[in-house]
Amino acid sequence: MILTIEESGYRVAWAARPEDLPELLEQGPQAMVVVAEAEERAEMLLQEIRRARPLVPILVAPTQRDAARSVELLRLGAQEVISTPWTREILSACLSKALRFQGMGIEVVRPMERTRRGLFYAAAAALFFGAAFGYSLLDFRQERREAQPPAPTEWDLPYSHPAGMAFGRGDFWVADWYSRVIYRHDPRSRAVRRGMPLPQEPPTAIAFGGDCLWVVSASGVLSKHMLDDRLTVLSRYPAALGQTVGLAYDGLYLWSLDSRHFKLRKHLLDERMTVLQAYDYPGVKPAALAFDGKTLWSLDAANRELLRHDIKDPRLVVYRVPLREYQSGRWRPTGLVWDGEQFWSVAESSGGGELPGRLLSHELPRPLSKIPAS
Amino acid sequence: MKTRAPRNVPARFSFQDVLLRAEGWGHLTEIHSAGAELLSYFRLCRGEALSLDFELAGVSFVAVRARVLSSAKDADGYFYADIRFTDHEFRSRLGAHLSAVLAGGIDVEIRR
Incomplete structure (x- = not known):
């Protein structure tokens, strides 16, 4: 499979054992991750990768073709499940589609600045007086609270x-x-x-x-x-x-x-x-x-x-x-x-x-x- | 009215007209009470009869009969198939479910 993926024009970094996976993910960034021949560990590896790289598409390639399990893996978060035989045509299609997947856009939007008006100053004054009143009220309540015994912790x-x-x-x-x-x-x-x-x-x-x-x-x-x-x-x-x-x-x-x-x-x-x-x-x-x-x-x-x-x-x-x-x-x-x-x-x-x-x-x-x- | 869900819905399908053809799987990229759009790298041809299993908003739909109305292969090699559900009773049930889903705030397209 690695050879076929490389022949399709991709650069591959791979881990032979699940224990080596965290170190491999740290080397990142990866465009996508393929979980191959993992069998019963596929679900666990899927969760591990999603936790470490939540935005990277994950493809799973089990050695046995099982439609019910494939759909279950898709529900768990796999982008695609690659069916055997892993021909160049199928691999190429799946990898290409996974790369095109753009997912949900995330950005930080800077709040727009507003010009100050007279209403702003009136509101600021009202807020100041309101805060002053509120503080004196809180101070009064704090004095009352301190007179009560603290709640038990043991x-x-x-x-x-x-x-x-x-x-x-x-x-x-x-x-x-x-x-x-x-x-x-x-x-x-x-x-x-x-x-x-x-x-x-x-x-x-x-x-x-x-x-x-x-x-x-x-x-x-x-x-x-x-x-x-x-x-x-x-x-x-x-x-x-x-x-x-x-x-x-x-x-x-x-x-x-x-x-x-x-x-x-x-x-x-x-x-x-x-x-x-x-x-x-x-x-x-x-x-x-x-x-x-x-x-x-x-x-x-x-x-x-x-x-x-x-x-x-x-x-x-x-x-x-x-x-x-x-x-x-x-x-x-x-x-x-x-x-x-x-x-x-x-x-x-x-x-x-x-x-x-x-x-x-x-x-x-x-x-x-x-x-x-x- | 059309809104989008955060993810496509995985679906499993088998071919009704062809014996011994293995099951396939893909994603429903759109759904409405009369049919859906199915995306899969398994070959889908116009006129093929399918039986689908999928889960939508917590409700499982099993052995849903459908026929491929049209199919096109994209640049990646995937098939986009426009499918129509052939069971009228199922269409009514699905329509009611989609209405309830939309009313509950989960986004799915609904067309009649």
Whole structure:
């Protein structure tokens, strides 16, 4: 196929393995991308490429001709699906059509300037007096508000050893390693809706993966669970992960945070949970991991701060946010989630014993201050 | 009245008159209650009878019978085929669906 495309007048850069794809895309810009002979990985590669290059046409060339699957790939975002046999005529037609595809136009339109008139000055004066009145009213209300007690940000949990946390189906899910139960909490009242036992091994981290729940145990066994009342095991991956304290799913890959080797690992969801990349953790003591829909965040228990990572290279930390809730040292964080609006964490008492575990909410300051690049 | 959708609709089609001819696929670049314009690199000839499957605004249409009214090959080697739906009951159903889609704010051409 490469030879035929080159004979049609195109310059080709290619990756032999899906693992080499990110590096190839970084070399860009590309006029189009062809996914060939990927078979069952085609959907995953399509999503990966669309995420990295959302405006580039993608053509898929499977080795088997299947009209139903081809239409499904078109619905997922492929510009075209090239049928076998990959003759020069068909390849030329598809590539040429993809290059002509112009797509949606995007531009920034500068607002038009207007000449000022007397009405403008009258409006400005009215605005000034209105703002002055509004400020005095706000000041009065602020004084009244300060007299009221602040809303709580910490709550006791009805169990003592929370080990991991996830947010899914509108609820908080918290794993307790001692009782080997996953508790499902109402996010508004924090009340327990249901407790689901996991008798096999004590859980240390959990994460939602679309329509399933991923659980990693103390011995590093990863299991995939159905979201039913019994959390039925769908598959198990013995010794897939190390001493894991955090799990996060970014829509395509599963990320694990290893507290023994201080590694952040990116896993492909195949039968071996292949590690695509392993990054050195840029903090001191990794405690938890979360995905906010755009990038990864981790909780550093030693520095008691939240780290925002660059998802392309998680060794790079974009923001560091001190968490005042942990500055006293009374609590040891063990789980972290993003519920779409703010971060929540769970923690064990640092002194051990049978003190109840803790659920904490974290309001991040606006705007977040950047750390200087080093 | 004609408005444009953000993407073309993928469609699968099979040939009714020719045995053992493999299924093909393409995009509907325009659609109205009586027919559509089908863009595909599979050869489409005037007079051919097709059976189409496509999904429009969340509703799936399966085994829709149509005939190619005219077909032209463009500079890229793709076929633009003007097709007409041959099932009158389906035309009425599609027309009602397109009306509902337009009323809901999703852009599709509607002509009678």
